[in-house]
Amino acid sequence: MTTTMTSRAESGTSKGPLLDVDNLSVTFTRRGQRDVRAVDEVSFSVEAGQHVGLVGESGSGKSVTSLAIMGLLPKRGVSVDGTVTYAGEDLLTMPRKTRNTLRGREIAMIFQDPMTSLNPVITVGMQIEEVLLRHTGASKSQARERAQHLLARVGIPDPSRRVKEYPHQLSGGMRQRVLIAISLACEPRLLIADEPTTALDVTIQAQILELLKELVTDTGTALVMITHDLGVVAGLCDEVHVMYSGRVVESAPRRPLFAEPRHPYTGGLLASIPRLDSARGTPLTPISGSPNDTLPWAEGCAFAPRCGNVINRCTQLTPTLEPVGDRALRCLNPLSDPPPGAAQ
Amino acid sequence: MTVPTDTPESLGQEREPGEGQPGESLWRGAFRRLRRSPMAIIGAAIVAAFVFVAVFAPLLAPYEPASTQWTELSTPFFVQGPTSDHLLGIDRWGSDMLTQLIFGARQSLVIGVVSTFIGLALGAAVGTIAGGVGGVVDTVLMRFVDILLSIPSLLLAISIAAALGKSSIALMIAIGVAQVPIFARLLRGSMLSQSRSDYVLAANALGLRRRTVVMSHVLPNSLGPTIVQATLNLATAIIEVAALSFLGLGTADPAVAEWGRMIVSGQARFQIAPWLAFYPGVCIAVTALGFTLLGEAMREALDPKQRR
Amino acid sequence: MLRFVVRRLALMVPTLVGLSVLLFFWVRILPGDPARSLLGQRATPAGIAQVNERYGFDQPIWRQYLTYSGALLRGDFGFSIRTKESVLGVFLDKLPATIELTVVALVFAILLGIPLGYYAGRHQGGWLDTAIVSGSLIGVVTPVFFVALLLKYQFGIQLGWLPTAGRESNRTNPDHPTGFYVLDGLITGNLSATWDALLHLVLPAIALGTIPLAIIVRITRASVSEVVHEDYVRTAEAKGLLPGLINRRHILRNALLPVVTTIGLQLGLLLSGAVLTETVFALNGIGDYLYQAISNRDYPVLQGFILFIALIYSLVNLVVDLSYGLIDPRVRAS
Numbered sequence: 001m002t003t004t005m006t007s008r009a010e011s012g013t014s015k016g017p018l019l020d021v022d023n024l025s026v027t028f029t030r031r032g033q034r035d036v037r038a039v040d041e042v043s044f045s046v047e048a049g050q051h052v053g054l055v056g057e058s059g060s061g062k063s064v065t066s067l068a069i070m071g072l073l074p075k076r077g078v079s080v081d082g083t084v085t086y087a088g089e090d091l092l093t094m095p096r097k098t099r100n101t102l103r104g105r106e107i108a109m110i111f112q113d114p115m116t117s118l119n120p121v122i123t124v125g126m127q128i129e130e131v132l133l134r135h136t137g138a139s140k141s142q143a144r145e146r147a148q149h150l151l152a153r154v155g156i157p158d159p160s161r162r163v164k165e166y167p168h169q170l171s172g173g174m175r176q177r178v179l180i181a182i183s184l185a186c187e188p189r190l191l192i193a194d195e196p197t198t199a200l201d202v203t204i205q206a207q208i209l210e211l212l213k214e215l216v217t218d219t220g221t222a223l224v225m226i227t228h229d230l231g232v233v234a235g236l237c238d239e240v241h242v243m244y245s246g247r248v249v250e251s252a253p254r255r256p257l258f259a260e261p262r263h264p265y266t267g268g269l270l271a272s273i274p275r276l277d278s279a280r281g282t283p284l285t286p287i288s289g290s291p292n293d294t295l296p297w298a299e300g301c302a303f304a305p306r307c308g309n310v311i312n313r314c315t316q317l318t319p320t321l322e323p324v325g326d327r328a329l330r331c332l333n334p335l336s337d338p339p340p341g342a343a344q
Numbered sequence: 345m346t347v348p349t350d351t352p353e354s355l356g357q358e359r360e361p362g363e364g365q366p367g368e369s370l371w372r373g374a375f376r377r378l379r380r381s382p383m384a385i386i387g388a389a390i391v392a393a394f395v396f397v398a399v400f401a402p403l404l405a406p407y408e409p410a411s412t413q414w415t416e417l418s419t420p421f422f423v424q425g426p427t428s429d430h431l432l433g434i435d436r437w438g439s440d441m442l443t444q445l446i447f448g449a450r451q452s453l454v455i456g457v458v459s460t461f462i463g464l465a466l467g468a469a470v471g472t473i474a475g476g477v478g479g480v481v482d483t484v485l486m487r488f489v490d491i492l493l494s495i496p497s498l499l500l501a502i503s504i505a506a507a508l509g510k511s512s513i514a515l516m517i518a519i520g521v522a523q524v525p526i527f528a529r530l531l532r533g534s535m536l537s538q539s540r541s542d543y544v545l546a547a548n549a550l551g552l553r554r555r556t557v558v559m560s561h562v563l564p565n566s567l568g569p570t571i572v573q574a575t576l577n578l579a580t581a582i583i584e585v586a587a588l589s590f591l592g593l594g595t596a597d598p599a600v601a602e603w604g605r606m607i608v609s610g611q612a613r614f615q616i617a618p619w620l621a622f623y624p625g626v627c628i629a630v631t632a633l634g635f636t637l638l639g640e641a642m643r644e645a646l647d648p649k650q651r652r
Numbered sequence: 653m654l655r656f657v658v659r660r661l662a663l664m665v666p667t668l669v670g671l672s673v674l675l676f677f678w679v680r681i682l683p684g685d686p687a688r689s690l691l692g693q694r695a696t697p698a699g700i701a702q703v704n705e706r707y708g709f710d711q712p713i714w715r716q717y718l719t720y721s722g723a724l725l726r727g728d729f730g731f732s733i734r735t736k737e738s739v740l741g742v743f744l745d746k747l748p749a750t751i752e753l754t755v756v757a758l759v760f761a762i763l764l765g766i767p768l769g770y771y772a773g774r775h776q777g778g779w780l781d782t783a784i785v786s787g788s789l790i791g792v793v794t795p796v797f798f799v800a801l802l803l804k805y806q807f808g809i810q811l812g813w814l815p816t817a818g819r820e821s822n823r824t825n826p827d828h829p830t831g832f833y834v835l836d837g838l839i840t841g842n843l844s845a846t847w848d849a850l851l852h853l854v855l856p857a858i859a860l861g862t863i864p865l866a867i868i869v870r871i872t873r874a875s876v877s878e879v880v881h882e883d884y885v886r887t888a889e890a891k892g893l894l895p896g897l898i899n900r901r902h903i904l905r906n907a908l909l910p911v912v913t914t915i916g917l918q919l920g921l922l923l924s925g926a927v928l929t930e931t932v933f934a935l936n937g938i939g940d941y942l943y944q945a946i947s948n949r950d951y952p953v954l955q956g957f958i959l960f961i962a963l964i965y966s967l968v969n970l971v972v973d974l975s976y977g978l979i980d981p982r983v984r985a986s
Contacts, residue, residue: 072889103892111890116883120982121905130901131891166981182891490663491670494962498924503958506946507678583795587928590797592947607798614805625798632793 016088017045018222019069019107019190024082026061026068038064040246040297041082043321048189051216051223053237053254055230055269059291061246062226066192068092070109071099086190105135108183112195114175118167124151125163128182135186150181155211173204177211184215191216194226209236230269234258242266245294245302252327262324262334264309301332309333374568374645384641390634397446398453406431407440409447409601414438423617436609436620437598445627447601452631455515456581462520464574467527472563474528475535486532489525497522501584505593512595519584523577530573534566568646575639579632586628603628657974664966671962675955676720729959730952732945739956742941748831749819749937753929754922756853757861761918765865766911769872770904776877784869791866796925800859800932808855815852817934820845856933860925864918871914875907882906909980916972923961 026039039061046052054062067073069084071091084091086107091099103109111117118127128147132138138146144163151159154177167175176196183191193212197205213236216223225237233240233254240257242250242265250263261267268287289306296302300315307314311333321330378384397404414424415438424434432441474485492500501518508514538544547556588594589604603624610621723730729739772784808816815821819833826845828836834853837846879885880903888902927939934940938957945953977983 070890072886100892100894103890105892109890111883111887113883117887119884119888119902119906121909121980122901130893130897134891134893134897168982179887182887487666487670490667491674494667494671494966495958496920496924496961496965498921499927499958499961502924502927502942502946503678503954506949506954579793583793586795587797590795590928591931591943607801611801614801615809618805621798621801625795625801628798629790629794633789636789636793 016085018048018050018087019046019224020083020085021045021065021069022083022085024065024068024084025080026064026073027079027081029077029079037246039068042243042246042248044241044248044251046190046222046224049220049222050239051225051237053233053240054224054226054243055228055233055240056243057228057291059245060243062243063194065243066109066194066224066226069192070103070107072109101135104131104183104188105186106188107190107192108186108188109192109194110176110179110183110196113199114172114179115199117179118175120167123164123166124170124178128163128178128185131182131185146185147181150185151178154178154181154215155207156181172200173208176200176204176208180208180212180215184219184221187219188221190222190224192224192226195228197232198227198229212236230258231273242269245291245297247297247302247330248321248328249303249330250327251321251329256326260335262327262329263331264307264333264335265303267335268306268308301330309335374642377645378641381641381645383637384645387634387637387639387641390630391638394449394631394634395453398450401446401450405440405443405446407443409439409443409599414440420613421616423613423620425617425619432623433617433619435606436613436617439601441620441623444601444606445603445623448603448606448624448627449631451512451600451602452582452585452628455512455519455585456578458516459519459581459585460523460574460578462516463523463577464527464570466520467524468531468570470524471528471531471533472535475532475539482532485528489528492521493525497525497580498584498587501588502591502593505588510592510594510596512600515585515588515594518588518593519581522584523581526573526577527570530569531566534569538565569643572639572643572646575635575642579635579639582632582635583628586624656977657970660970660973664970667966668959668963672721672724672959673717675959676717678955729956732950732953734945734948734950734953739952740960742953743938743957743960745831746936746938746941749833749935750923750926750930750939752819752832752834752849753853753856753860753935753937754919754926756850756857757922757925758864758915758918760857761861761864761868765868766872766908769869769911770876770907772869772873773876773907774880776873781873785873788866788869788873791862792870794862795928796859796863797928797932799862800856800929803855803859804932814855816855819852819935820848821852852933852935856929856935859932860922860929863921863925867914867918867921868911871911872907875910876903879903879907905979909976912972912976912979916969919968919972920965923965 022043024039024042025037028036028038042061042065044052044054054065056062064073068080069091073080080092082092086102091102094102118124125144125147128150129140129143132143132146133140136143148159148163151162156162156174156177162170162174167178170178180196196212197208200208209232212223215221223237225233227233237254239251239253241248242257242263244265250257250261250266252262257266258270261270265287268285271285272287274282274284287306288308293305294302295304295315297318300317301307301310301319304310304314309331313332317332319330319332321328323329324334401409414430414434423436424430426433430440430442432445435441435444470485470489474482495503501515501522503518504521505514505518508517585594585602586604586607589602590608592608594602594605606624607621610617610619610624613620727740731738732742735742768784768788772781775781804816807813820826826837826842827840829839830836833849834846837843837849885898885902888898893902923939926937927942929935930937930939931943938961941953942957944950945957
């Protein structure tokens with residue numbers, strides 16, 4: 001199986017970003033129903049070793065974006081347009097076998113629910129070993145050793161015992177650690193994490209995020225963190241893209257985004273996070289309306305029905321993504337002052 | 345347009361045709377789903393046709409049942425095929441095939457329905473008491489059900505029918521008893537799972553007597569799965585009636601037409617007149633198919649989780 | 653695990669005892685004189701007196717039951733009224749034929765059913781899937797004896813491709829050390845005897861296995877189509893594993909679990925279907941003998957055979973339940 005991939009030794013920086021998503025669109029078609037554009041001309045890039053956050057509510061298209069990058073969308077009823085370039089090659093037009101070789105070895109992904117993401121009838125060890133056996137030239141015993149080593153690395157105590165256990169014998173947090181171990185087993189250059197902590201207890205969430213941060217920083221792996229929780233992104237990502245209804249509405253480096261959100265949606269997200277230092281009894285400030293209250297982008301700004309900053313033009317013109325200083329913004333009437341409660 | 349959620353499978357869905365309208369009862373919704381299901385329509389059509397033929401047999405059949413006046417048309421060397429007088433030909437004993445098939449439907453229907461009813465009544469009683477009362481009564485009753493289950497159901501029916509002698513009633517009882525375990529387990533399970541449900545706890549907290557709770561709350565909720573099971577069991581019952589008749593059990597009265605027996609008699613002339621056994625066999629299969637389709641469609645319609 | 657086995661075996665005992673009690677009363681519920689019913693048309697006053705003495709029908713019920721259970725415990729299951737042979741002896745004699753038929757039918761159902769069900773589950777909505785689903789529906793509702801007849805006449809008599817009666821051709825007379833004709837040929841080095849026995853099993857096995865085949869197809873299809881959407885399959889794909897490996901280790905290993913549970917149920921269908929199939933193909937097994945016993949009102953045989961069959965059925969179900977623990981680690985924990 002020949003690939004024309006650049007060798008591992010070369011980092012991506014000399015030839016451009018590691019991952020470049022350009023005008024990615026994903027449309028779902030179903031018989032007898034209108035097409036649904038889940039992802040609409042989304043563009044962003046990830047440099048080697050960079051940590052990027054994709055933030056949005058459910059329905060924003062962030063998960064579908066990641067599945068499109070990985071090539072895990074169903075074949076029937078889905079059409080994908082645009083280009084997704086990894087180390088110079090377009091993933092979307094690549095032959096299936098080549099792409100399959102990339103998965104797990106160069107680009108890895110972890111998913112939201114650790115309780116269902118592991119095969120219940122084979123051992124934890126085997127599930128780590130199989131990815132090693134597939135992509136590296138390791139022998140069975142080498143793979144077994146490495147699996148144990150990986151379990152220790154992700155903070156699972158007594159790995160020699162755990163390796164022979166089955167998923168149902170592990171807690172949710174431990175299972176997610178196993179999944180992280182699996183994803184990093186072949187030392188991929190890019191890790192996509194789709195809401196890895198959402199299904200876990202709050203106390204475990206912080207641990208897992210810490211673990212992830214430590215691991216990707218140590219290995220120099222690029223990270224795409226997908227989440228609805230800005231708090232997760234705050235400690236972890238260098239650059240943040242906020243998505244709404246399939247499109248990117250604001251992109252910015254971390255500090256400026258949190259210090260001065262320009263898009264009303266971002267502002268709303270930030271304001272809705274309760275603060276430790278607010279007085280008791282302070283009412284929460286959610287974003288008004290629900291994800292169902294949305295306009296199609298073709299008719300104006302999708303966020304308009306819920307926007308506190310809405311003006312007439314918002315329902316007449318479709319805002320485009322414009323560079324504004326160090327960020328990009330899709331808004332006809334952006335916020336100018338930091339709204340109250342914006343986190344630093 | 346609804347905003348898509350993130351999972352690819354649910355993306356692209358507006359309100360599904362199968363999804364409930366707000367505030368719709370389980371039954372109304374189930375019925376609506378049934379109406380659009382091709383399986384349900386075909387099944388219901390077959391069942392309706394079968395019942396119609398069985399009920400109106402005397403009116404539909406061209407001749408009297410088992411009137412063997414054409415014996416000269418059936419010899420070991422030749423059996424009369426379809427003619428204008430006898431649309432499906434003559435059977436082995438010289439009777440009109442079409443008449444025999446029509447009355448055979450009646451026999452299958454009667455025995456099938458009665459035996460399923462017996463199984464349902466006895467089984468539901470056993471299951472409801474076992475699940476409702478619990479304790480020793482539960483253990484004893486379920487042991488009894490286990491005994492019935494230790495023998496494959498057809499063999500159980502065979503042994504009971506063999507003991508009771510050759511009559512239609514023997515068949516009804518035999519097949520009925522063989523169905524008791526299924527209904528008993530179904531109702532017991534229903535009782536047990538529902539006795540833990542919140543609304544039963546609420547009813548008990550209100551001080552309602554246990555029997556009231558069971559009769560007016562729990563049993564109606566078990567109705568759906570029970571109807572589904574009864575329909576599916578009817579299919580089995582019809583096949584078992586034929587099987588038992590094939591083995592020589594059931595009524596010995598030659599005047600009573602029965603599909604299973606027709607297959608037996610058709611066996612002897614199979615080489616020269618394969619249709620003798622073929623027609624009744626197809627009738628059995630098609631009728632059982634109708635009930636199975638209907639039962640499966642009902643099961644899907646009543647399932648609150650709508651899956652493709 | 654051992655505790656589980658012991659507990660299940662212990663549960664079997666009261667069930668079988670209860671069954672024997674039921675069987676005991678079963679003969680006695682017949683209308684009329686039990687002795688007369690046993691002898692049927694051959695009843696003479698002398699014969700009745702003999703039967704009464706033999707079976708103690710004139711004794712009070714409790715003593716009758718004691719005699720009966722005593723006999724059972726001694727292994728005395730009575731004698732066939734028709735042939736005077738020991739019921740137990742006849743059963744053991746005829747058992748290999750039925751086991752052979754049942755095993756071949758089950759193997760046929762599994763070897764054909766799982767691939768078909770798998771394909772249908774993966775390609776839902778395709779034309780082949782529709783064909784498979786329809787076919788399996790028809791298979792489920794078609795009575796065994798009807799299929800048997802059709803096969804017998806079409807392939808056996810009409811086309812003459814396969815034998816339709818007996819377990820072996822009449823002219824040959826090979827040795828039968830075990831009673832399993834297929835095995836015997838292998839053991840005695842008589843391969844043509846094995847081949848002959850297999851040929852005789854083809855049509856009956858297909859007839860008998862049709863319903864289990866249809867059921868296995870349906871369950872496999874439903875199971876596979878569910879498992880394919882599970883999160884862990886997505887994880888396996890994200891790992892970049894080869895499709896063949898994903899199919900075997902992740903999809904099939906999980907999808908086949910429900911299939912294994914029904915194997916026990918299938919056995920019940922196979923045993924009862926065997927009665928019907930053996931009569932059509934004259935296979936001289938338990939089913940065949942049972943059928944004759946029914947026609948002849950040979951009650952000791954019926955009683956004994958039902959009890960033995962129940963024992964076998966319970967044991968096989970126990971084994972199936974145990975094997976479930978072997979393949980699904982989650983069950984082992986509880």
